[in-house]
Amino acid sequence: MSSTVLRDWNNRSNKIERIWLLAKIEFKLRYYENKLGLLWALLKPISEIFIFYVAFEIVLKQGVPNFVSFLFIALIMWNFFVESTAGTIQILNAKKYLYEYTNMNKLEIYLSTILSNCIGFFFNLSLFLIYFQFLDNGTAELSLKSLYIIPIFINLVVFSLAFSLILSNIYVLAKDITQIWLVITGVGFWLSPILFKLELFRKALPGVDYLNPISGIIINARNVILYNKNPEWDLMAFGWVYSSFLLFLGLILLNKIGSKAAEKL
Amino acid sequence: MKNSTALLAKNISKTFYISEDSHNTVKHRLFNLFNPPRKKKVSALKMTSFEINKGECVGLLGRNGCGKSTLVKLLAGVYPTDTGYVKINGSTMLMNLGVGMSHELTARENIYVSGSVLGLKIKEIDAIFDTIIDFAELRDFVDTKIKYFSSGMVARLGFSIAVNAGADIMFLDEIFAVGDMKFQEKAIKVFESSWIEGKTVVLVSHSMDVIRKYCSRAGFMKNGEMVYFGDTEKAIELYMADNQ
Numbered sequence: 472m473s474s475t476v477l478r479d480w481n482n483r484s485n486k487i488e489r490i491w492l493l494a495k496i497e498f499k500l501r502y503y504e505n506k507l508g509l510l511w512a513l514l515k516p517i518s519e520i521f522i523f524y525v526a527f528e529i530v531l532k533q534g535v536p537n538f539v540s541f542l543f544i545a546l547i548m549w550n551f552f553v554e555s556t557a558g559t560i561q562i563l564n565a566k567k568y569l570y571e572y573t574n575m576n577k578l579e580i581y582l583s584t585i586l587s588n589c590i591g592f593f594f595n596l597s598l599f600l601i602y603f604q605f606l607d608n609g610t611a612e613l614s615l616k617s618l619y620i621i622p623i624f625i626n627l628v629v630f631s632l633a634f635s636l637i638l639s640n641i642y643v644l645a646k647d648i649t650q651i652w653l654v655i656t657g658v659g660f661w662l663s664p665i666l667f668k669l670e671l672f673r674k675a676l677p678g679v680d681y682l683n684p685i686s687g688i689i690i691n692a693r694n695v696i697l698y699n700k701n702p703e704w705d706l707m708a709f710g711w712v713y714s715s716f717l718l719f720l721g722l723i724l725l726n727k728i729g730s731k732a733a734e735k736l
Numbered sequence: 737m738k739n740s741t742a743l744l745a746k747n748i749s750k751t752f753y754i755s756e757d758s759h760n761t762v763k764h765r766l767f768n769l770f771n772p773p774r775k776k777k778v779s780a781l782k783m784t785s786f787e788i789n790k791g792e793c794v795g796l797l798g799r800n801g802c803g804k805s806t807l808v809k810l811l812a813g814v815y816p817t818d819t820g821y822v823k824i825n826g827s828t829m830l831m832n833l834g835v836g837m838s839h840e841l842t843a844r845e846n847i848y849v850s851g852s853v854l855g856l857k858i859k860e861i862d863a864i865f866d867t868i869i870d871f872a873e874l875r876d877f878v879d880t881k882i883k884y885f886s887s888g889m890v891a892r893l894g895f896s897i898a899v900n901a902g903a904d905i906m907f908l909d910e911i912f913a914v915g916d917m918k919f920q921e922k923a924i925k926v927f928e929s930s931w932i933e934g935k936t937v938v939l940v941s942h943s944m945d946v947i948r949k950y951c952s953r954a955g956f957m958k959n960g961e962m963v964y965f966g967d968t969e970k971a972i973e974l975y976m977a978d979n980q
Binding site for chain 2: 492493568569572573574575644647648651730731733734
C-alpha cells in the first residue's frame with residue numbers, strides 16, 4: 472500500500488529527479504571547472520594527512536597505531552561537515568535564481584547541495600577503503616560491523632543539513648556569521664578527536680565527545696571501520712537525538728526567516 | 737478551493753520595513769542592542785482578495801510604484817504574505833526582464849534546471865529542448881555559459897524557456913520589452929498563435945493594446961491598493977483617468 476502511494480507520488484512529481492539534477496550540476500561546477508578536477512577533492516585530505524603525520528607521529532611521537540588510516544577516516548568526515556556547513560552559509564544568496572521567480576521549495580536546494588557533497592564523500596571514502604584494506608599493514612579486516620558506517624554517515628548528513636539550515640538562515644539577518652563560523656570550526660577541529668588518542672582526548676576534555684556533535688561520529692566511525700567493534704550505542708543514540716533537534720530548529724528557521732530571503736537578500 | 741480555481745488570494749497584504757541603518761551583522765546587532773534601527777514603514781500592498789480561474793488571462797494595471805510587482809511576487813509565492821493567504825494550484829513562474837537562470841551555468845544546463853523547477857521531467861525537457869534552443873536562436877551557444885551572453889541573448893533564452901516549458905500559472909511582467917524588434921515580433925506571434933489560450937496568465941503591462949487584446953478581466957492598482965478588479969475596459973478607463 473505505502474509503496475504504491477510512494478511510486479504514484481514519484482511518477483507524478485519530479486522532485487527526486489530535480490534534486491539529483493541540481494546535485495550533479497553542483498558537483499560538476501565544483502570539481503570539473505578546474506583542470507585537476509576530482510583530484511582536488513583528494514588532494515586536501517592527503518596534504519592534511521602529510522602535515523599531521525609529520526607533526527604528530529614524527530615530531531611528537533604520539534604513537535597511534537596505523538595513524539594514516541586513523542587520520543584519513545576522521546578527516547573525510549570532518550571535511551564533509553565543514554564543506555556542507557561553511558560552504559553553504561551563503562546558499563540562499565547564491566541560489567537565489569532558483570526561488571526568486573518560482574514557488575520552488577527551498578529545502579530542495581539544501582538537499583541537492585548536500586547530495587552533491589555526498590558524491591565527493593563517497594569518492595574519498597572509496598579511496599580510504601582501498602588504502603585501509605590493501606595498503607595499510609596490521610589493521611583489522613573490514614567486516615559486517617563496518618556496515619554501521621551507513622547510519623553513522625546518515626547521522627553526519629543530518630547534522631550537516633541542520634547546521635547548514637541554521638547558519639544560512641542566520642546569514643539572512645547577520646552577514647558576519649560566515650567569519651564567526653570559520654572561527655567556530657577552527658576551534659572545533661582541535662576539540663574533536665581527529666588527531667589525538669581517544670583516551671587522552673576523553674581524559675583532557677570530559678564531556679566534549681557529547682557536546683561536539685562530530686566527535687561522536689568520528690569515534691564511532693573508527694570503532695566500526697578501524698577496530699572491528701560495535702559503535703558506542705549511547706553516543707550514537709545521543710547523536711541522533713541531538714541532530715534531530717538541530718534539524719527541527721533549522722526547519723523552523725527556514726520557515727520563519729528563509730521564507731523572506733527573496734526580499735531580504 | 738474549487739478545482740477550477742488556479743489562484744486564490746484572501747485578505748493578503750504586505751508591508752516592508754526599510755531600515756535606514758545597516759544592522760546586518762552580529763557585531764552591529766550586539767553593539768546596538770538598546771538602540772534598535774529606525775525603520776520606515778512602506779505599505780506595498782493593502783488588504784486585498786480575489787480569485788483567478790484556470791485558463792484565465794488577467795491583466796494588472798497601475799502607475800509605477802503602485803504595488804503591481806509586489807502583488808505578482810506574493811501571488812507567485814516568492815514573497816510570503818503578512819496577512820491572509822495565497823492558495824496556488826500548481827507551479828508558478830514569474831517572468832520579467834529575465835527568468836531564474838544562473839550565469840555560471842550553460843544554456844543547456846539552465847534549460848534543464850529551469851524546466852525541472854517548473855515541474856517537467858527530464859524526458860519532457862529532452863522532448864522540447866531543441867524547440868527552446870531554436871526559438872531562442874542560440875543553436876551555436878548551447879554549451880556556453882550564459883555569463884558570456886549578451887543581455888538580449890539571455891532574455892531570449894528566458895522567454896523561450898517560459899514559452900515552451902511554462903508553469904501552470906505564468907506571471908508576465910512587461911515581457912514584450914525583450915530582445916530586438918525581430919524577436920519581439922516573434923514573441924507577439926507566439927502569443928497570438930493561441931499560446932495564451934488555456935493558460936492561466938497574470939499579465940502586467942503598460943500597453944493598453946496588449947491588456948485589451950488578451951485579458952478577460954483586469955485589476956487597477958493605486959498606492960498599494962486594488963482599486964478595481966473586474967471588467968477590462970473599466971480597469972483601462974480608470975488607469976487612463978489616473979494618468980491624466
